[in-house]
Amino acid sequence: MLSGLGLWHLFNHMRLLVSLAPTAPSASSSRVAVLAPAAWFPAPRVRRLEPIAMLAAGAYGLATQMLAYSPMPFRADGSIPPERLPNHEHAIIYASLLVYAGSAIYLDDRRRQRHAAPAPPTLCMLLLAALFAQELFVFHVHSSTDDHAGVEARLHWFLQASAAACLAAALLGAARLPADLQLAAGLVRSASLAFQGLWCVVIGVAWVPGMLPAGCYLDGGGGVHLRCRGEDSLRHAIAVVNLQFGWCMVLVTLLVVGIYVYVCKRYPAGAWSHGEVYGRLPEAEAADEDDDSHHHDMETPNCKQLAAHDDVHEFTSLEIDV
Numbered sequence: 001m002l003s004g005l006g007l008w009h010l011f012n013h014m015r016l017l018v019s020l021a022p023t024a025p026s027a028s029s030s031r032v033a034v035l036a037p038a039a040w041f042p043a044p045r046v047r048r049l050e051p052i053a054m055l056a057a058g059a060y061g062l063a064t065q066m067l068a069y070s071p072m073p074f075r076a077d078g079s080i081p082p083e084r085l086p087n088h089e090h091a092i093i094y095a096s097l098l099v100y101a102g103s104a105i106y107l108d109d110r111r112r113q114r115h116a117a118p119a120p121p122t123l124c125m126l127l128l129a130a131l132f133a134q135e136l137f138v139f140h141v142h143s144s145t146d147d148h149a150g151v152e153a154r155l156h157w158f159l160q161a162s163a164a165a166c167l168a169a170a171l172l173g174a175a176r177l178p179a180d181l182q183l184a185a186g187l188v189r190s191a192s193l194a195f196q197g198l199w200c201v202v203i204g205v206a207w208v209p210g211m212l213p214a215g216c217y218l219d220g221g222g223g224v225h226l227r228c229r230g231e232d233s234l235r236h237a238i239a240v241v242n243l244q245f246g247w248c249m250v251l252v253t254l255l256v257v258g259i260y261v262y263v264c265k266r267y268p269a270g271a272w273s274h275g276e277v278y279g280r281l282p283e284a285e286a287a288d289e290d291d292d293s294h295h296h297d298m299e300t301p302n303c304k305q306l307a308a309h310d311d312v313h314e315f316t317s318l319e320i321d322v
Contacts, residue, residue, distance in 0.1 A: 001053070001057050001197065002193055002194070002196050002197030002200060003193075003194050003197030003198055003201070004197070005050065005053075005054075005193055005194075005197070006190050006191065006192075006193035006194025006195070006196070006197055007190075007194055007255075007259075008041065008050065009041065009186070009189070009190035009193065010187070010190040010191060010194060010255075010256060010259050011259055011263065012038075012041040013183065013186045013187050013190055014187075014259050014260050014263040015263050015267055016183070017183055017187075017263075018260070018263050018264050018267055038121070038186070039104060039121075039124040039125045039127070039128045039170075039173075040104055040124075047108075048105055048108065051101040051102075051104045051105050051108075052101075052105075054097055054098075054100070054101035054104075055098060055101045055102060055105075057094075057097065058094045058095070058097035058098035058101060059094075059098065061090070061091075061093075061094035061097070062091050062094040062095055062098065065087040065088070065090045065091040065094065066087065066088075066091055068084075068087050073087070073088065086142065089138050089141065089142050090138070090142075092134060092138050093134060093135050093138050096130070096131050096134040096135070097131060099127075099131075100127050100128060100130070100131045103124070103127050104124055104127065107123060107124050122174045125170060125173050125174040126170075126174050128170045128173075129167060129170035129171050129174060132163055132166045132167035132170055133167055135163045135166075135167075136160060136163040136164055136167055139156060139159055139160045139163055140160055142156070150226075150227070150228060150234050150237075150238070151206075151213065151216065151226055151228060151234065151237040151238055151241060152225065152226050154238050154241045154242070155202075155203050155206060155241055156203075158199060158241070158245050159196070159199055159200070159203065162192055162195050162196040162199055163196060165188065165189075165192035165195075166189055166192045166193055166196065169185045169186070169188040169189030169192060170189055172185035173185045173186055173189065187256070191252055191256055194252055194255070195248060195249070195252045198248050198251070198252065199245070199248060202244055202248065206226060206241075207226065212226070213228070213233075213236065213237035213240050213241075214233065214236060214237075215228055215229050215230065215232070215233025215234075215236060215237070216228040216229070216233060216237050217229070
Protein backbone atom coordinates (compact mmCIF):
# COMPACT_ATOMS: atom_id res chain seq x y z
CA MET A 1 0.00 0.00 0.00
CA LEU A 2 2.81 2.44 0.81
CA SER A 3 4.37 1.94 -2.61
CA GLY A 4 0.99 2.44 -4.30
CA LEU A 5 0.38 5.69 -2.41
CA GLY A 6 3.88 6.87 -3.22
CA LEU A 7 3.39 6.17 -6.93
CA TRP A 8 -0.01 7.91 -6.89
CA HIS A 9 1.54 11.00 -5.32
CA LEU A 10 4.52 10.89 -7.65
CA PHE A 11 2.24 10.82 -10.67
CA ASN A 12 0.11 13.71 -9.44
CA HIS A 13 3.06 15.85 -8.38
CA MET A 14 4.69 15.26 -11.76
CA ARG A 15 1.42 16.12 -13.45
CA LEU A 16 1.23 19.39 -11.56
CA LEU A 17 4.87 20.18 -12.23
CA VAL A 18 4.65 19.52 -15.96
CA SER A 19 1.11 20.48 -16.92
CA LEU A 20 1.07 23.74 -14.98
CA ALA A 21 4.56 24.70 -16.08
CA PRO A 22 4.81 28.16 -17.64
CA THR A 23 4.88 28.30 -21.44
CA ALA A 24 6.88 31.52 -21.37
CA PRO A 25 9.70 32.68 -19.07
CA SER A 26 7.75 35.83 -18.15
CA ALA A 27 4.92 33.70 -16.74
CA SER A 28 7.16 31.80 -14.35
CA SER A 29 6.31 33.66 -11.17
CA SER A 30 2.59 33.91 -11.83
CA ARG A 31 2.08 30.34 -13.00
CA VAL A 32 3.97 28.55 -10.27
CA ALA A 33 3.15 30.82 -7.34
CA VAL A 34 -0.13 29.04 -6.65
CA LEU A 35 1.28 25.51 -6.52
CA ALA A 36 1.82 23.60 -3.28
CA PRO A 37 2.11 19.88 -2.48
CA ALA A 38 -1.05 18.24 -1.21
CA ALA A 39 -1.38 15.85 1.70
CA TRP A 40 -3.63 13.70 -0.51
CA PHE A 41 -4.93 13.85 -4.07
CA PRO A 42 -8.55 13.40 -5.19
CA ALA A 43 -9.24 10.35 -7.37
CA PRO A 44 -10.96 10.74 -10.76
CA ARG A 45 -14.30 9.10 -9.86
CA VAL A 46 -14.16 8.60 -6.11
CA ARG A 47 -12.76 11.85 -4.79
CA ARG A 48 -11.76 10.54 -1.36
CA LEU A 49 -10.51 7.14 -2.50
CA GLU A 50 -7.06 7.73 -1.01
CA PRO A 51 -8.15 8.52 2.58
CA ILE A 52 -10.85 5.83 2.36
CA ALA A 53 -8.18 3.27 1.41
CA MET A 54 -6.10 4.49 4.36
CA LEU A 55 -9.08 4.04 6.67
CA ALA A 56 -9.62 0.49 5.43
CA ALA A 57 -5.92 -0.40 5.71
CA GLY A 58 -5.67 1.17 9.16
CA ALA A 59 -8.73 -0.67 10.45
CA TYR A 60 -7.53 -3.98 9.01
CA GLY A 61 -4.00 -3.55 10.37
CA LEU A 62 -5.21 -2.49 13.81
CA ALA A 63 -7.56 -5.47 14.05
CA THR A 64 -4.86 -7.84 12.82
CA GLN A 65 -2.29 -6.64 15.34
CA MET A 66 -4.64 -6.50 18.32
CA LEU A 67 -6.28 -9.86 17.61
CA ALA A 68 -3.13 -11.72 16.57
CA TYR A 69 -2.61 -15.14 18.16
CA SER A 70 -5.72 -14.70 20.36
CA PRO A 71 -8.85 -12.54 20.51
CA MET A 72 -7.67 -11.05 23.83
CA PRO A 73 -4.78 -8.57 23.47
CA PHE A 74 -4.65 -8.10 27.25
CA ARG A 75 -4.48 -10.37 30.24
CA ALA A 76 -7.31 -10.71 32.70
CA ASP A 77 -5.71 -8.11 34.98
CA GLY A 78 -5.35 -5.62 32.10
CA SER A 79 -1.61 -6.06 31.57
CA ILE A 80 -0.03 -6.75 28.18
CA PRO A 81 1.67 -10.13 27.69
CA PRO A 82 5.38 -9.68 26.83
CA GLU A 83 5.04 -11.59 23.58
CA ARG A 84 2.27 -9.20 22.48
CA LEU A 85 4.24 -5.99 23.00
CA PRO A 86 5.48 -5.82 19.34
CA ASN A 87 1.88 -6.14 18.15
CA HIS A 88 0.81 -3.24 20.34
CA GLU A 89 3.69 -1.16 18.97
CA HIS A 90 2.62 -1.87 15.40
CA ALA A 91 -0.98 -1.07 16.32
CA ILE A 92 0.05 2.50 17.23
CA ILE A 93 0.99 3.15 13.59
CA TYR A 94 -2.33 1.84 12.31
CA ALA A 95 -4.22 3.90 14.90
CA SER A 96 -2.34 7.02 13.77
CA LEU A 97 -3.24 6.18 10.18
CA LEU A 98 -6.91 6.01 11.15
CA VAL A 99 -6.70 9.38 12.90
CA TYR A 100 -5.03 11.03 9.90
CA ALA A 101 -7.36 9.55 7.26
CA GLY A 102 -10.48 10.35 9.25
CA SER A 103 -9.28 13.90 9.91
CA ALA A 104 -8.43 14.39 6.23
CA ILE A 105 -11.95 13.40 5.20
CA TYR A 106 -13.48 15.69 7.83
CA LEU A 107 -11.31 18.66 6.83
CA ASP A 108 -12.13 18.11 3.17
CA ASP A 109 -15.82 18.05 4.02
CA ARG A 110 -15.47 21.30 5.95
CA ARG A 111 -13.63 22.89 3.05
CA ARG A 112 -16.36 21.96 0.59
CA GLN A 113 -19.20 23.27 2.74
CA ARG A 114 -20.31 26.66 1.49
CA HIS A 115 -21.12 28.29 4.84
CA ALA A 116 -18.48 26.57 6.97
CA ALA A 117 -15.10 28.08 7.72
CA PRO A 118 -12.61 26.08 5.63
CA ALA A 119 -9.70 24.45 7.41
CA PRO A 120 -6.29 25.66 6.24
CA PRO A 121 -4.43 23.21 3.96
CA THR A 122 -1.44 23.41 6.29
CA LEU A 123 -3.41 21.60 9.00
CA CYS A 124 -3.85 18.47 6.88
CA MET A 125 -0.14 18.49 6.03
CA LEU A 126 0.76 18.80 9.71
CA LEU A 127 -1.48 15.82 10.47
CA LEU A 128 0.44 13.87 7.83
CA ALA A 129 3.70 14.95 9.46
CA ALA A 130 2.36 13.72 12.81
CA LEU A 131 1.66 10.34 11.21
CA PHE A 132 5.24 10.08 9.93
CA ALA A 133 6.58 11.23 13.31
CA GLN A 134 4.59 8.49 15.05
CA GLU A 135 5.86 5.98 12.52
CA LEU A 136 9.48 7.05 13.05
CA PHE A 137 9.06 6.88 16.84
CA VAL A 138 7.62 3.36 16.75
CA PHE A 139 10.29 2.13 14.34
CA HIS A 140 13.02 3.59 16.52
CA VAL A 141 11.66 2.12 19.75
CA HIS A 142 10.92 -1.20 18.06
CA SER A 143 14.44 -1.40 16.63
CA SER A 144 16.32 -0.41 19.77
CA THR A 145 15.53 -3.61 21.68
CA ASP A 146 18.09 -6.38 22.08
CA ASP A 147 16.10 -8.85 19.97
CA HIS A 148 16.48 -6.57 16.92
CA ALA A 149 20.26 -6.72 16.61
CA GLY A 150 22.69 -7.48 13.84
CA VAL A 151 21.16 -7.69 10.37
CA GLU A 152 17.69 -6.87 11.74
CA ALA A 153 19.03 -3.63 13.18
CA ARG A 154 20.44 -2.66 9.78
CA LEU A 155 17.15 -3.41 8.02
CA HIS A 156 15.19 -1.35 10.53
CA TRP A 157 17.73 1.49 10.48
CA PHE A 158 17.15 2.00 6.76
CA LEU A 159 13.40 1.88 7.41
CA GLN A 160 13.81 4.66 9.96
CA ALA A 161 15.80 6.68 7.40
CA SER A 162 12.96 6.51 4.88
CA ALA A 163 10.40 7.49 7.53
CA ALA A 164 12.60 10.43 8.58
CA ALA A 165 12.78 11.61 4.95
CA CYS A 166 8.97 11.48 4.71
CA LEU A 167 8.65 13.44 7.96
CA ALA A 168 11.11 16.14 6.87
CA ALA A 169 9.40 16.56 3.48
CA ALA A 170 5.96 16.76 5.12
CA LEU A 171 7.14 19.49 7.50
CA LEU A 172 8.61 21.41 4.58
CA GLY A 173 5.32 21.02 2.73
CA ALA A 174 3.49 22.61 5.65
CA ALA A 175 5.79 25.63 5.62
CA ARG A 176 5.19 28.70 3.47
CA LEU A 177 8.10 28.11 1.12
CA PRO A 178 8.51 29.30 -2.46
CA ALA A 179 6.50 27.29 -4.97
CA ASP A 180 9.48 25.51 -6.52
CA LEU A 181 10.67 24.35 -3.09
CA GLN A 182 7.13 23.25 -2.22
CA LEU A 183 7.00 21.08 -5.33
CA ALA A 184 10.46 19.68 -4.59
CA ALA A 185 9.35 18.76 -1.05
CA GLY A 186 6.26 17.03 -2.46
CA LEU A 187 8.33 15.02 -4.92
CA VAL A 188 10.79 13.98 -2.20
CA ARG A 189 7.96 12.94 0.10
CA SER A 190 6.31 10.91 -2.65
CA ALA A 191 9.55 9.19 -3.64
CA SER A 192 10.40 8.48 0.02
CA LEU A 193 6.96 6.98 0.57
CA ALA A 194 7.35 4.74 -2.48
CA PHE A 195 10.83 3.73 -1.29
CA GLN A 196 9.48 2.97 2.19
CA GLY A 197 6.92 0.59 0.73
CA LEU A 198 9.58 -1.08 -1.41
CA TRP A 199 11.87 -1.46 1.59
CA CYS A 200 9.06 -3.05 3.62
CA VAL A 201 8.81 -5.63 0.84
CA VAL A 202 12.57 -6.23 1.11
CA ILE A 203 12.24 -6.75 4.86
CA GLY A 204 9.36 -9.17 4.35
CA VAL A 205 11.32 -11.16 1.76
CA ALA A 206 14.26 -11.41 4.19
CA TRP A 207 12.06 -13.58 6.44
CA VAL A 208 11.20 -16.04 3.67
CA PRO A 209 13.13 -19.27 4.41
CA GLY A 210 14.42 -19.65 0.86
CA MET A 211 15.55 -16.00 0.63
CA LEU A 212 17.66 -15.80 3.79
CA PRO A 213 21.22 -14.46 3.48
CA ALA A 214 23.93 -17.11 3.41
CA GLY A 215 24.77 -18.34 6.92
CA CYS A 216 21.59 -16.93 8.52
CA TYR A 217 18.53 -18.62 9.97
CA LEU A 218 15.21 -17.83 11.64
CA ASP A 219 15.02 -18.11 15.40
CA GLY A 220 12.83 -17.06 18.30
CA GLY A 221 10.29 -19.84 18.75
CA GLY A 222 8.02 -18.83 15.89
CA GLY A 223 10.84 -17.91 13.53
CA VAL A 224 10.41 -14.19 14.16
CA HIS A 225 14.08 -13.19 14.45
CA LEU A 226 16.83 -13.29 11.85
CA ARG A 227 20.09 -14.62 13.22
CA CYS A 228 23.50 -15.32 11.64
CA ARG A 229 26.03 -18.04 12.41
CA GLY A 230 29.30 -16.39 13.27
CA GLU A 231 30.80 -12.97 12.66
CA ASP A 232 31.64 -13.62 9.02
CA SER A 233 28.03 -14.53 8.20
CA LEU A 234 26.82 -11.41 10.00
CA ARG A 235 29.19 -9.12 8.08
CA HIS A 236 28.15 -10.77 4.82
CA ALA A 237 24.44 -10.36 5.60
CA ILE A 238 24.88 -6.69 6.53
CA ALA A 239 26.80 -6.09 3.31
CA VAL A 240 23.96 -7.70 1.35
CA VAL A 241 21.46 -5.39 3.09
CA ASN A 242 23.60 -2.37 2.17
CA LEU A 243 23.63 -3.48 -1.45
CA GLN A 244 19.87 -3.98 -1.41
CA PHE A 245 19.38 -0.47 -0.07
CA GLY A 246 21.60 1.01 -2.76
CA TRP A 247 19.85 -0.86 -5.57
CA CYS A 248 16.45 0.13 -4.22
CA MET A 249 17.57 3.76 -4.36
CA VAL A 250 18.61 3.30 -7.97
CA LEU A 251 15.30 1.62 -8.80
CA VAL A 252 13.21 4.38 -7.21
CA THR A 253 15.28 7.04 -8.98
CA LEU A 254 14.73 5.36 -12.34
CA LEU A 255 11.04 5.08 -11.49
CA VAL A 256 10.81 8.82 -10.79
CA VAL A 257 12.54 9.63 -14.08
CA GLY A 258 10.29 7.19 -15.94
CA ILE A 259 7.14 8.74 -14.49
CA TYR A 260 8.43 12.20 -15.39
CA VAL A 261 9.09 11.17 -19.01
CA TYR A 262 5.63 9.59 -19.27
CA VAL A 263 3.88 12.61 -17.78
CA CYS A 264 5.79 14.97 -20.09
CA LYS A 265 4.46 13.03 -23.09
CA ARG A 266 0.95 12.56 -21.72
CA TYR A 267 0.42 16.05 -20.30
CA PRO A 268 2.36 18.69 -22.27
CA ALA A 269 3.35 21.95 -20.62
CA GLY A 270 0.49 24.41 -20.31
CA ALA A 271 -2.20 21.77 -20.95
CA TRP A 272 -4.17 23.00 -17.93
CA SER A 273 -3.61 26.69 -18.50
CA HIS A 274 -6.39 27.30 -21.04
CA GLY A 275 -10.10 26.59 -20.90
CA GLU A 276 -10.16 24.64 -17.63
CA VAL A 277 -10.44 25.80 -14.03
CA TYR A 278 -9.42 23.30 -11.35
CA GLY A 279 -9.46 25.44 -8.23
CA ARG A 280 -10.24 28.81 -6.75
CA LEU A 281 -8.38 31.01 -4.35
CA PRO A 282 -10.24 31.86 -1.12
CA GLU A 283 -10.00 35.55 -1.96
CA ALA A 284 -11.67 34.91 -5.33
CA GLU A 285 -14.50 32.93 -3.70
CA ALA A 286 -15.16 35.73 -1.23
CA ALA A 287 -15.14 38.27 -4.05
CA ASP A 288 -17.63 36.18 -6.02
CA GLU A 289 -20.04 35.95 -3.09
CA ASP A 290 -19.83 39.70 -2.57
CA ASP A 291 -20.35 40.26 -6.28
CA ASP A 292 -23.45 38.07 -6.39
CA SER A 293 -25.12 39.69 -3.39
CA HIS A 294 -24.24 43.38 -3.56
CA HIS A 295 -22.03 44.40 -6.47
CA HIS A 296 -23.21 42.87 -9.71
CA ASP A 297 -21.58 45.64 -11.65
CA MET A 298 -18.10 44.93 -10.31
CA GLU A 299 -15.70 42.57 -12.00
CA THR A 300 -14.29 39.77 -9.83
CA PRO A 301 -10.56 39.11 -10.34
CA ASN A 302 -9.82 35.65 -11.64
CA CYS A 303 -7.22 33.18 -10.41
CA LYS A 304 -4.68 34.21 -13.01
CA GLN A 305 -4.81 37.81 -11.88
CA LEU A 306 -4.57 36.89 -8.22
CA ALA A 307 -1.71 34.53 -8.89
CA ALA A 308 0.32 37.44 -10.24
CA HIS A 309 0.84 38.62 -6.66
CA ASP A 310 3.80 37.05 -4.91
CA ASP A 311 1.99 36.70 -1.57
CA VAL A 312 -0.68 34.27 -2.84
CA HIS A 313 0.00 30.74 -1.60
CA GLU A 314 -3.41 29.44 -0.49
CA PHE A 315 -4.19 27.37 -3.58
CA THR A 316 -3.19 23.74 -3.13
CA SER A 317 -3.23 20.74 -5.39
CA LEU A 318 -5.77 19.18 -2.99
CA GLU A 319 -8.37 21.44 -4.64
CA ILE A 320 -7.70 20.00 -8.08
CA ASP A 321 -10.08 17.32 -9.30
CA VAL A 322 -7.75 15.02 -11.17
